[in-house]
Amino acid sequence: MKTVHKGTVPFCTIGRKGNVMRARTFLLAMLLSVVMSFGLVACGQTSSSSASSSSASSSSAQVTSGAELNADEQKAFYITEITDDIFARIKGKSFKDDCTLPREDLRYLHVLHKDKDGKTHEGEMIVNKHIAEDVLDILRELYKNSYPIEKIRLVDEYDADDERSMEDNNSSSFNFRFISHTNRVSKHGLGLAVDINTLYNPYTKVVDGKRIIEPVTAEPYLDRDATFDYKITKDDLCYKLFTEHGFEWGGEWSDRKDYQHFDMPDSKIAEWYPENVEKS
Numbered sequence: 001m002k003t004v005h006k007g008t009v010p011f012c013t014i015g016r017k018g019n020v021m022r023a024r025t026f027l028l029a030m031l032l033s034v035v036m037s038f039g040l041v042a043c044g045q046t047s048s049s050s051a052s053s054s055s056a057s058s059s060s061a062q063v064t065s066g067a068e069l070n071a072d073e074q075k076a077f078y079i080t081e082i083t084d085d086i087f088a089r090i091k092g093k094s095f096k097d098d099c100t101l102p103r104e105d106l107r108y109l110h111v112l113h114k115d116k117d118g119k120t121h122e123g124e125m126i127v128n129k130h131i132a133e134d135v136l137d138i139l140r141e142l143y144k145n146s147y148p149i150e151k152i153r154l155v156d157e158y159d160a161d162d163e164r165s166m167e168d169n170n171s172s173s174f175n176f177r178f179i180s181h182t183n184r185v186s187k188h189g190l191g192l193a194v195d196i197n198t199l200y201n202p203y204t205k206v207v208d209g210k211r212i213i214e215p216v217t218a219e220p221y222l223d224r225d226a227t228f229d230y231k232i233t234k235d236d237l238c239y240k241l242f243t244e245h246g247f248e249w250g251g252e253w254s255d256r257k258d259y260q261h262f263d264m265p266d267s268k269i270a271e272w273y274p275e276n277v278e279k280s
């Protein structure tokens, strides 16, 4: 459903007699509505002025559908920098002692999400500043459309242990780590990858004839033809929104599958973190 601009009165409805008072009232109302909507954006996105201007995609890719949010719901979707309080929660956990990503490159997202029973929950996620606005838009659209996400908690609540977080079906993004045997940082380590409904959308790869599954408890969900809650498919809104915002889906990789995983393409990593690109 397209957004219709309600309350915009065309100028021609102001009487031909040129009632100055009505025209003034009209202009005042217009001014007030502009100021109010600006205020709403400002309070909904604390510190957004310092958020990145090089967003992953243009806003034209947004899907406008689902129920419109009320004022309280709108306020629940916001972005902040990593305040001291938030930093205290992640230091030594997802923000490890050897973290090479500056704290200033990260953003905290506060969101709402609905589980499979339609119950609303508060969610928290830390992502890279370059994708903060995109991920907020995506999670807002998913909420508006009641796309089920069970948990969106900081991985720090699981002591930054990915396996524990995934077994609990938690959705998250930033967790600093280097790619094994390299000095390059993984996309989750840069906060440029997002995992959704992780238990039901596992990672899997065959190594030396042996199948690896992460989380280890996700074997029942490897059958992607089976029907179960929280399954991400190529037809669903989660896939559609992430890919519209420039992300790639791990469910489409050929040498391995990572059904929970959406990340920014290597070309964006090279643009934003050129020092992190593999030297050949």
Ligand SMILES: [Zn+2]
Pocket (backbone or CB within 6 Å): 188, 193, 194, 195, 258, 260, 261, 262
């Ligand atoms: Zn991932």
